[in-house]
Amino acid sequence: MSSLDHPAVAKVAAALAEAGQHDAARGIRILPAEVRTAAQAAEALGVTVGAIANSLIFRAVYADHTGPLLSLTSGAHRADTGRLAELVGAVSVEKADPAFVKEHTGQVIGGVAPVGHPARIPTIVDTALEQYDVVWAAAGHAKSVFPTTFADLLALTGGQAAGVGT
Structure with missing residues (x-):
């Protein structure tokens, strides 16, 4: 099976097409090797590296529940978990373990896409990505990426634009 046929990549392609982003769906690129970091992808x-949208899943802890939070963060910096908690009204935002990421996205760390998840995940899109004409995001597998824009990431995810980096 080629990476393009991988079930998670197929879900991402379908989600992009369903959102009317056919160019992004057709633009999914399979790289020769896995790229699990922004530096490797760039x-x-x-x-x-700043044009890479890192899809980072966090565990957001609220007063009455815990849930996933997706931060689409420029590869040029790290997500500030204190800032993320402030933005979503959480008590804290913590690193998620691989099982939590897989449960909420259907994808594994290193290939998490902004879309193609079992349910919509609250999302923050880093305003640092706005300066790039083309932004690259993972497409469901560590060897797959797709071209998009800051505005399209906001539209795709229903996300909130905010500065999240340190």
């Missing part, structure tokens, strides 16, 4: 694509 090198493979020949772009600056």
Whole structure:
């Protein structure tokens, strides 16, 4: 099975097409090797690391429940968990373990896409991504990426734009 046929990649392609982002769906690129970090993805694509949208799943702890939070963070910096908690009204935002990520996205760390999840995840889109004409995001597998824009990431995810980096 090629990576393009991978079930998670197929779900991402379907979600992009369903959202009317056919160019992004057709633009899914399968890289020769896995790219589990923004630096690896930027090198493979020949772009600056800031143009990589890291899809980071966190465990958001609220007063009455815990749930996933997706931060689409520029690869040029790290997500500030205190800032994320403030933005979503959580008591805290913590690193999620691989099982939590897989449960809420259907994807594994290193290939988590902004879409294609079993249910919509509250999302913050880093305003640092706005400066790039093309932003690259994972497409459900550690060897897959797709081109998009800051505005399209907001539209795709229903996300909130905010500065999240340190």
